[in-house]
Amino acid sequence: MLMDAAQLYRMLVFANVVEQGSLTAAADELGISRSMVSQHLKKLELRCATQLIHRTTRKMALTEDGQSFYHYCAELLQLAKQAENSTKPQDKELQGSIKISAPVCLGEQNLIQHIGEFNKRYPKIRITLLLEDRRLNLLENNIDIAIQTEQATELTSIKLGQFDEYLIASPEYVEQHGSPLHPDMLAKHQWIMQSSNYLPKSCLLQNSFGDKFKIKINPFISCNSNHGIVKLAKQGLGIAILPSYLVQPQIDSGKFVHILPDYHLREGVIYATHPFDDVTPPRVRAFLNFIEKRLLPDNQM
Template identity: 30%
Template sequence: MDRLEAMRTFIAVVNEGGFTRAAERLGHSPQLVSKYVSQLEQRLGTRLLNRTTRRVSLTEAGAGYYQRAQQVLAEIEEMESQLGELQHSPRGQLRISAPVSFASRHLPRLLSDFRKAYPQVLVDLHLNDRRVDIVEEGFDIALRIGQLKDSSLIARKIAPIQLVLVASPGYLAEHGTPANLEELARHQFLKYSYSDDHLLLGKRSAALVQAHGITCNNGDVLVEAAVEGAGIALQPTFIAGPAIADGRLVPLLADQLPEPLGLYAVYAHRQLLASKVRCFIDFIDGYFGSPPYWDQGLELGST
């Protein structure tokens, strides 16, 4: 038995004063209306209606049930109406996970512009470089950088992420400039904890796994360490770009670098996507430009 349908049928019988008129209103047969009410009474274990050949009337139990049933159905209709509004009018809290360095540098303006466009959406941003479980941890969207593996999640590529090998002029003056990837093994390497540099740079750089002088889970720290002459870092241009542009870092081996990674917006469902999620994904897609603004005018050299 469909409890909600039986409840609606019972209320219609009371409102219309009989089974026949209730059947006409609901588009059912009188027999089906009677069946629904009888099943409801059997489930509840009490008679809700007194029936005669001329009219129906509420029992004491039926009167109490009628009042509560109206309240329940009204609350359900209100809930469905609110959910419908959420699908068509973006509102509510949007929980986003994003990488620390990228978010701190490139999300403040985007989020400000997004909130101006959609003031009813409240953004709850969490910064973390680990790969969060979107479903288990309750995120609507995760921004991720890398080469995404196959999964049940949906991903939209937002921008290319170019990696660059960099060192300070002072470091290169003291230790020399590597001519190829094999020579990186003779240098102090500043390793980002969450990346596999061996896979990114290929077999020729296998010695890097032993050669790193500093390991850190934050790219900003590694770039600043490179500026201070601590070694060579492999970092994205969205972090290292300003230091390259003002001469504090020198790009190395540009023609031997890996293919760009991607910035992706990752979410759990394609169907029945909440409008707040859909609007944010559409908003961020193309926001950074093509190429992204942090790469425009950036000279990475050829050696």
């Protein structure tokens, strides 16, 4: 009897059905429809000229021939899994280098703290970190992963998390100047803005009722670094707009006051972007899987 690829696949389907305990579970495991699993079993039984499984609406049981046949099919399934795993290096065997870019604050505040744990899992992977607020061209700079707040349409992007922009000030500033109770009162306050100039900036605030307020801000102090703005705000020099992942821990500890917490500014998204299409190098995929649930904890979003 000539053994073809279709027959081998049906034997693997049969072994999966037995191991999963139902056609539906096997279909989910194999990524095919339940009706397709049923068709494969019918064709297998026709080819073997015997019934392999007793099937009713409530349960499924192997026939005597099915039990004998499953013994060999289970070995075939195990060999197939071993063959596939032989091409996938184990965590500690992954090696090579990864170049990762990220904005300065996000890198220093959230990314760097996880590199040690990643190294313990993958000790042979070398890492280069580029902390830059300007957006870098991945191909020109040989970057494997860019963590950024913009989704690159021409490259593959994975969503890592969301963040809000908060209005914050130090307790000392609030004590001296008061805390605005409505967006209309914001224009009277001193502002620390992320900018390289003193040009006015427009912001849109929206409350939970959907009411929108557009305000025009004249910077009192301008700074091109979020970390610099944090230090300036701590000195009580004004109100600042900063991402939640950077200031939420300091709001929780009382070092900053969240101004107008019922009003929302821009909601941002953090993406991991890479230049690989269909085949992502295992070392890069390992880092993407590792950082996906760690970069922005829920309490910092």
